[in-house]
Amino acid sequence: MLALAELGSEHTVILVGRTKIIEDELHRLEANGTAGFAAARARISITEAPDVIEMTDRPTAAIRGKAHSSMVVGLKLHAAEKADAFVSAGNTGAQMASSVFLLKLHHGLTRPAIAAMIPTLKNPVVLVDAGANVDCSAEELVQFARLGSVYAEDILMRPEPAIGLLSNGEEPEKGNASVKEAHKLLAAAGLNFIGNVEGRDILSAGSARGALDVVVCDGFVGNVLLKFYESVPGLIFSMLASAGIQQELITQTFRGFDYSDYGGAPLLGVKGVSIISHGSSSPYAIKNAIQVAVRAVESRMNDHIGRRLGHAAVASA
Amino acid sequence: MLALAELGSEHTVILVGRTKIIEDELHRLEANGTAGFAAARARISITEAPDVIEMTDRPTAAIRGKAHSSMVVGLKLHAAEKADAFVSAGNTGAQMASSVFLLKLHHGLTRPAIAAMIPTLKNPVVLVDAGANVDCSAEELVQFARLGSVYAEDILMRPEPAIGLLSNGEEPEKGNASVKEAHKLLAAAGLNFIGNVEGRDILSAGSARGALDVVVCDGFVGNVLLKFYESVPGLIFSMLASAGIQQELITQTFRGFDYSDYGGAPLLGVKGVSIISHGSSSPYAIKNAIQVAVRAVESRMNDHIGRRLGHAAVASA
Numbered sequence A, B: 001m002l003a004l005a006e007l008g009s010e011h012t013v014i015l016v017g018r019t020k021i022i023e024d025e026l027h028r029l030e031a032n033g034t035a036g037f038a039a040a041r042a043r044i045s046i047t048e049a050p051d052v053i054e055m056t057d058r059p060t061a062a063i064r065g066k067a068h069s070s071m072v073v074g075l076k077l078h079a080a081e082k083a084d085a086f087v088s089a090g091n092t093g094a095q096m097a098s099s100v101f102l103l104k105l106h107h108g109l110t111r112p113a114i115a116a117m118i119p120t121l122k123n124p125v126v127l128v129d130a131g132a133n134v135d136c137s138a139e140e141l142v143q144f145a146r147l148g149s150v151y152a153e154d155i156l157m158r159p160e161p162a163i164g165l166l167s168n169g170e171e172p173e174k175g176n177a178s179v180k181e182a183h184k185l186l187a188a189a190g191l192n193f194i195g196n197v198e199g200r201d202i203l204s205a206g207s208a209r210g211a212l213d214v215v216v217c218d219g220f221v222g223n224v225l226l227k228f229y230e231s232v233p234g235l236i237f238s239m240l241a242s243a244g245i246q247q248e249l250i251t252q253t254f255r256g257f258d259y260s261d262y263g264g265a266p267l268l269g270v271k272g273v274s275i276i277s278h279g280s281s282s283p284y285a286i287k288n289a290i291q292v293a294v295r296a297v298e299s300r301m302n303d304h305i306g307r308r309l310g311h312a313a314v315a316s317a
Helices: A001-004 A018-029 A037-041 A059-065 A070-079 A092-103 A138-154 A177-187 A219-242 A245-252 A283-298 A301-316 B001-005 B019-031 B037-041 B060-063 B068-078 B090-103 B140-152 B176-189 B221-244 B245-254 B283-298 B301-315
Strands: A014-016 A044-048 A086-088 A113-118 A123-127 A161-164 A194-198 A215-218 A264-268 A274-277 B013-017 B044-048 B086-088 B113-118 B125-128 B161-165 B191-197 B215-216 B264-268 B274-277
Touching: A001 A037, A001 A219, A001 A283, A014 A070, A014 B140, A018 A044, A018 B264, A044 A070, A059 A070, A059 B044, A059 B090, A070 A086, A070 A092, A086 A283, A086 A301, A092 A264, A092 A274, A113 A138, A123 A138, A123 A219, A138 A177, A138 A264, A138 A301, A161 A177, A177 A194, A177 B140, A215 A283, A215 B037, A215 B215, A219 A245, A219 B221, A219 B245, A245 B001, A264 A283, A274 A283, A283 B264, B001 B283, B013 B019, B013 B068, B013 B176, B019 B037, B019 B044, B044 B068, B060 B068, B060 B090, B068 B086, B068 B274, B086 B283, B090 B176, B090 B274, B125 B140, B140 B176, B140 B215, B140 B264, B161 B176, B176 B191, B221 B245, B264 B283, B274 B283, B283 B301
Parallel strands: A014 A044, A086 A274, A123 A215, A161 A194, A161 A215, B013 B044, B086 B274, B125 B215, B161 B191, B161 B215
Antiparallel strands: A113 A123, A113 A264, A264 A274, B113 B125, B113 B264, B264 B274
């Protein structure tokens, strides 16, 4: 509803799931006198998907055993070009596996990657991979850099995005084995590679050490860092509240740090637009996830990724 | 001076470095009328060490080429039992390499580890390894758990410390290859192992998921996380200041998050007490680093580590 109210009238939404539950929810919204309900409802269709993938289901078991889940049915609609993009707040592992299986990866990739936004004092930076892949080769880290670069260009409108490789020191010889090797490969990858960045450089992006748009790391480090960061506001708010600072002032001060502003993290590398949202997303977060999907489709991000990876393959051949 | 004023009169300090520079600084403090100067000065001796290890020197080059540096001379005093502990704010890599070379590792260890304190809303947790080792095997992660456990017992006075393994999910099957294997080993290691913890569990230690005293990870992840965390206060302070909140109130609210409260991170696993301080340490931070050294010596932490590792070797034999 929120997304449809914001988007142009050419946009429509297909809700995929158990029809009865969706219709009950729509009736509830109508009965509550939700603003703009009738106009929005006319642009919503429903596709039945009776199976439910639980958060505890294994990624591949979900595809094999639950072909009539909203995940599989929705991604099939996208693969068949009956939908331009797919957005879900379900089981992340299942969404990744189903997206790769049904949409396929771009040529030249071995894995997809999740691109998450990290709010900073100035401009947010893209963290890639934020959790899709745990043990990564140097070549995969370079793939993440290419994917993140297109994302920053197309979605954040940053020309020639500055790419930093997350490491335990600025010097090229710092890092674990994959990172050290990736440093060498990135220096010759034709990207705007600024070298290693440290944990402390992320929040000062755009100030201390100059431009930084994309932070590249494996999904283990990315996941740990992102979840750690997500837990910081809770700590700060508790401390400020116990110091007697007014709730309103706190909320206002940290407005730019609301994760739901970003809503969704795209799964980069698949031939399509698959947006991953938090399981605990608010309606506002889902609205923003849909906005991310629309920008990805309208900027033709997916084509750009395919072309960029094609060029890279030619350059390295 | 600050440390000597706090410590009992049985404690003395040997300052190792270029005698001329040290004496000039002592004269300056005396001329400034520093409180308690005469009493403190009587407990300070100076040992000459003309070589200087630069922050850019390679760790091993420093040992080989600069035998008369404060690092090597100071650690030799400790190895020869002319000092009970060693504290430095110099080149961390050189301190690690020199400590291993001169003090030797306890039997059963392949590497030392840095134990850093992470302030949380309740009790601080120990992060180990905070940067000494980048590519770690599962066995090394278990060693870090044993080292961190003794540290939490002896320095933080936490009986049976709760050990968490940092991962990208709570389930035992989550993690990179080393972490997954380490999970199995830790479950049988005779420690109070509470399982995997995520990035978001660190700051809520002691509240959300029950006790958490020690967080185990490889030094690459630990270094990234620690440096990221150290950069958070700067961001928060800027935001609060621009929201018009008084500087005093900010400082007071976040007092518990002052890194210099901890002052020094011990290099665990060497047969001795080698405390690593930030290169940018304040006098207050160095005072606290000396206090950490005193607690490590008085609690006989080093003997406890040796005994614990000995037991583990017998148990697994």
